[in-house]
Amino acid sequence: MISVDIKTKNYGQTRVLKDVSFELQRGQCLAVLGKSGIGKSTLLRLVAGIDHDFEGTVRRPEAMAIVFQEPTLLLWRRAIDNLLIIHPQLSEAAARDMLAKVGLGDKADMYPKQLSLGQQRRLSLARAFAGHPELLILDEPFVSLDEATAADMIALTQTLMRELTPATLFVTHEKEEARQLADRTLELAGSPATVVPDCKITEFRREEAS
Amino acid sequence: MISVDIKTKNYGQTRVLKDVSFELQRGQCLAVLGKSGIGKSTLLRLVAGIDHDFEGTVRRPEAMAIVFQEPTLLLWRRAIDNLLIIHPQLSEAAARDMLAKVGLGDKADMYPKQLSLGQQRRLSLARAFAGHPELLILDEPFVSLDEATAADMIALTQTLMRELTPATLFVTHEKEEARQLADRTLELAGSPATVVPDCKITEFRREEAS
Amino acid sequence: LSPADKATASDLPVLRAAVLKIGTVNWELDTIKRNGFDTANGFELSVVPYADNGATRVALEGGEADVAVADWIWVARQRAAGKDYVFIPYSKAVGGLVVPKDSTATTLEDLRGQKIGIAGGPVDKSWLILQAFAQKEYGFDLAAETEQVFGAPPLIFKAGLSGETAGSINFWHFLAKMKAAGMRELISVETAAIALGLNPDIPLLGYVLKESYLQEHPEMAKALYGASRAAKDLLASDDAAWEPLRPDMNAKTDAAFETLRQDFRAGIPAPGNIDVDGAATFFTLMVSLGGEKLVGGVKELPAGLFADLE
Amino acid sequence: MATPIIRAISLMALLCVWFLLAAIGGDPTVLPSPAALVEPFWQELVSGELVYHLTMTVARVIAAFFTALAAGIVLGFLMGTRPKLDKWLDPWLVVFLNLPALVLIVLCYLWIGLNDIAAVTAVALNKIPGVATIIREGARALDPELKSMATVFRVRPFTYLRHFVVPQLAPFIAGASRSGIAVIWKVVLVVEFLGRSNGIGFQIHLYFQLFDVAMVLVYSLSFIALMLSIEWLLLQPVEKRVQAWRLA
Amino acid sequence: MATPIIRAISLMALLCVWFLLAAIGGDPTVLPSPAALVEPFWQELVSGELVYHLTMTVARVIAAFFTALAAGIVLGFLMGTRPKLDKWLDPWLVVFLNLPALVLIVLCYLWIGLNDIAAVTAVALNKIPGVATIIREGARALDPELKSMATVFRVRPFTYLRHFVVPQLAPFIAGASRSGIAVIWKVVLVVEFLGRSNGIGFQIHLYFQLFDVAMVLVYSLSFIALMLSIEWLLLQPVEKRVQAWRLA
Numbered sequence A, B: 001m002i003s004v005d006i007k008t009k010n011y012g013q014t015r016v017l018k019d020v021s022f023e024l025q026r027g028q029c030l031a032v033l034g035k036s037g038i039g040k041s042t043l044l045r046l047v048a049g050i051d052h053d054f055e056g057t058v059r060r061p062e063a064m065a066i067v068f069q070e071p072t073l074l075l076w077r078r079a080i081d082n083l084l085i086i087h088p089q090l091s092e093a094a095a096r097d098m099l100a101k102v103g104l105g106d107k108a109d110m111y112p113k114q115l116s117l118g119q120q121r122r123l124s125l126a127r128a129f130a131g132h133p134e135l136l137i138l139d140e141p142f143v144s145l146d147e148a149t150a151a152d153m154i155a156l157t158q159t160l161m162r163e164l165t166p167a168t169l170f171v172t173h174e175k176e177e178a179r180q181l182a183d184r185t186l187e188l189a190g191s192p193a194t195v196v197p198d199c200k201i202t203e204f205r206r207e208e209a210s
Numbered sequence C: 001l002s003p004a005d006k007a008t009a010s011d012l013p014v015l016r017a018a019v020l021k022i023g024t025v026n027w028e029l030d031t032i033k034r035n036g037f038d039t040a041n042g043f044e045l046s047v048v049p050y051a052d053n054g055a056t057r058v059a060l061e062g063g064e065a066d067v068a069v070a071d072w073i074w075v076a077r078q079r080a081a082g083k084d085y086v087f088i089p090y091s092k093a094v095g096g097l098v099v100p101k102d103s104t105a106t107t108l109e110d111l112r113g114q115k116i117g118i119a120g121g122p123v124d125k126s127w128l129i130l131q132a133f134a135q136k137e138y139g140f141d142l143a144a145e146t147e148q149v150f151g152a153p154p155l156i157f158k159a160g161l162s163g164e165t166a167g168s169i170n171f172w173h174f175l176a177k178m179k180a181a182g183m184r185e186l187i188s189v190e191t192a193a194i195a196l197g198l199n200p201d202i203p204l205l206g207y208v209l210k211e212s213y214l215q216e217h218p219e220m221a222k223a224l225y226g227a228s229r230a231a232k233d234l235l236a237s238d239d240a241a242w243e244p245l246r247p248d249m250n251a252k253t254d255a256a257f258e259t260l261r262q263d264f265r266a267g268i269p270a271p272g273n274i275d276v277d278g279a280a281t282f283f284t285l286m287v288s289l290g291g292e293k294l295v296g297g298v299k300e301l302p303a304g305l306f307a308d309l310e
Numbered sequence D, E: 001m002a003t004p005i006i007r008a009i010s011l012m013a014l015l016c017v018w019f020l021l022a023a024i025g026g027d028p029t030v031l032p033s034p035a036a037l038v039e040p041f042w043q044e045l046v047s048g049e050l051v052y053h054l055t056m057t058v059a060r061v062i063a064a065f066f067t068a069l070a071a072g073i074v075l076g077f078l079m080g081t082r083p084k085l086d087k088w089l090d091p092w093l094v095v096f097l098n099l100p101a102l103v104l105i106v107l108c109y110l111w112i113g114l115n116d117i118a119a120v121t122a123v124a125l126n127k128i129p130g131v132a133t134i135i136r137e138g139a140r141a142l143d144p145e146l147k148s149m150a151t152v153f154r155v156r157p158f159t160y161l162r163h164f165v166v167p168q169l170a171p172f173i174a175g176a177s178r179s180g181i182a183v184i185w186k187v188v189l190v191v192e193f194l195g196r197s198n199g200i201g202f203q204i205h206l207y208f209q210l211f212d213v214a215m216v217l218v219y220s221l222s223f224i225a226l227m228l229s230i231e232w233l234l235l236q237p238v239e240k241r242v243q244a245w246r247l248a
Ligand SMILES: Nc1ncnc2c1ncn2[C@@H]1O[C@H](COP(=O)(O)OP(=O)(O)OP(=O)(O)O)[C@@H](O)[C@H]1O
Pocket: A107, A113, A114, A115, A116, A117, A118, A119, A144, A145, B011, B012, B014, B016, B034, B035, B036, B037, B038, B039, B040, B041, B042, B043, B069, D248
């Protein structure tokens, strides 16, 4: 359903990514691992179609949702409006419901700057979950959250993945998170970064099964 | 050396903090725990003297350094200048050295937006460490970093704490991090948030010793 | 200047004149300087050109100039408002109303329901006199029954030529150009004034000085008047005296140059003091026509308005 | 202190300064004291002149303002977001930005005729480049991350403009409108004295020719009073709502 | 395509439009074709008139521009960052923003005298409120988080202004300067025809009175040509450096 084949991605003179390719079917979840600054967010931006300046091809569905590494909210619109503007087909009740699910039931009428950073991140999560994405892209979605809240969010993500069966691509530094959510992992390493050969798309479920 | 006694802190009608008080000597490190949105960042802003709109008193030293939850960099100045502008007494060599310590040795001449988020956070850390703070305030400084990098940063922080012996106040969601860095922890809970009574300033070292 | 002249010139009182750089008064001032009529009358003329009438008045009021040019109705208004301005006649040239070459209009009445372009604004003297004339002659309310377009002189000039307006009232050197371009004078203000029983020989335009200045230089009024007369006499009689002025006259053709020279000569007033009674009649008419807007609060000609020149 | 009280005191202070200057100057024909304006003002008000000319001017200002603002915002936004287009249009912008008002006004009058369409066109043409210049800077500073977000979520163009772009441009629009309306009204004054037969500019120029400073001030200040009320009754409340998120 | 080429083509296109309009209009006294300007231009250039008047005008524009910009930025910054001060000064700002240029110019001339100090003062006074209005919006939009950062690290006021405030205000300053210099030059034109005996404004008005559109255009376009070169040789390179971080 989505197929990614990136030959090279440069920033100016610097080559950042080289030969990264994978496929992902609906319902599948791929975790992207790699150390800070390796090129994970860059990869996600290429996949999402934000950045077209690279060599290679990406096939992606139309309906996408994204959680950036930073919340990226409309600071001048209330929390609830941040959902409704992005998803015009969403009813207000459904939006409030979604806010409640991420623990922001009582913050619907606040401006983003009136929320703590963790709350802003959850708002950004709610925004991604409120649509019907066929491809869900999450860039470190659960940082800045305490353990309990993070667990809630992971559970919520799992529910969503089960209900809507999007293809999911997500970045994390926590092996544990990857294990809980992902079918497979893809680790980036090197300079320019490329897929680590020996563990090329490790398949957890199978691993676990074996 | 620093003494904090906050009676109440309101945002508009909402009371967020109530009766939070503690003291901290030079060389000591206090970890602030609590779930997302409880009021940790708010507390840090009161202690840092950014927000004066509260009831209570705070005594703090002059020389402070802070790492905000978000990088908060001068986007229009190169990485190295982000250190030199804030610390005019710093030599350029020292600044480059500090950048190398946080793993940004080759990124000195980049603008912040050319860095990955994790790199930006490390730049923000470098900025805090480059001065001679008597009070060091860190708001979730090690998120968005992979395990190895995070460990490096924690080690760096420990070195700095040993050399400069600032009083340190830091927020984290990772119990493990708190254990590594902090002498004591302070957990916030409730609404309005206040110090959790039973574990009022748990003292790790003593715990460990016992 | 010869060295001897220079020595005397520096001893003479200086009269600073603020004038519109393209104004006709420049022709006279130029002639005065060129022929030494100023030093001959015991002063030295220094001309400061400005690009706008308002600017010359600001210069006079602000003390940067000692003399400017205006009509005496304006001066009367200022005098009534407490300024110590006095008036020395310069020109009686007045305008008229011109219509396009192929216009069928023969009298003002024929302009009924049409547009008239007016350069001087609603209190333009020519416009006021023509209104009175239309009223008296035909019982026709010119202001009410035509549409007026007030605008900058060049725009009125152009609108007149293009036929956008059925009639135009403009400043006289523009009128000269309009006539040179084939437009026809429907009626001259002079004709209208005579019909209204006014003395057409009363010069409307003149030099304005401050009494305070004249107190310091008591001879200056007569000296300026003397120099002005000398220049006029020369310009009236001697075509050659015009040749050096020609580059500044902005006359593209010989015909235009001729018209300008003729009109200037026609505007030279008779020598001597102004006929105060005639001026008073004129002023009363202006008060009744222009009202407060034109003359301010005054109803009668303020005393001491005209400098004594004899 | 309550805002209306501050405003009143502040204006009073301005009035006092004026009284003082008038007293020091000592020449009511140069700067009449505020008290000396009451009568002429009343007179013009009762005669209906003031209201008539003010209405004409305001109508022109409004027409030109909205034309210039709309066109300027669109142009500035396009140039700010499309560097290629910007390169092509920039020379034109500089030329029209610096074309003297007089030239544009005269050309408009000569081509379109001595009428209000020409007047309003001239004023709008005068101000469009100025608005575009300011808005272009704002458009260049738009947050690229929000743009990315909109791309991924396939936000509709209109929604993008309304909820993403306009709020980010708000300070630029506010600045351009405020200083823009002031410039427009000043150009309207020129337009009116060059070729219209009514309006404040016509009156001001008339009384300036007559050197009647009191009347010039009466007419100038009437418009300023109007602008003050628009500022307080319309602009500032709207701005407060739009900027609420900053202060929350 | 290389920028200089684009600029050349773009200006050529403008020239073509003008040629066309002139041809359609068919009346060289209303809009002469560009070719008809060559001779008068050359004549004014050789006689030294053009250079003389241009120098005078440019000197006034520069003096007024820097005065207005400096004062306007300071005022706007203070009003934008101090809501209390803003409340007090806002009515004054609105009044001076909307005071007709004519009124200020005449008052300055009458008080200070018909000299260049009065002229420059009048122009600067005319533009300060406009600059302040735009900068105020920028100051209101300053990032409070960076301010907090500066507070904690005890950044010196001068450093704060230079490295925190100015870069954030840069788009507003750029917008205010560009549109500001254009307005200033236009007001200088008025100032010159109302009370100076030289400068482009003096010449333009003069030739307008004579209905010599060719000369009016010669003088207008000389200044515009100067502005284009300043734009290309000075402003745009500076802007490019200042905004480098956005494009990196
Ligand atoms: N300006 C504001 N106005 C109203 N409420 C606010 C404002 N700022 C913060 N709050 C509220 O105060 C509470 C505490 O916020 P704070 O940022 O201190 O949380 P936190 O403990 O740092 O959370 P996190 O771990 O998510 O960063 C939150 O519930 C937030 O909604």
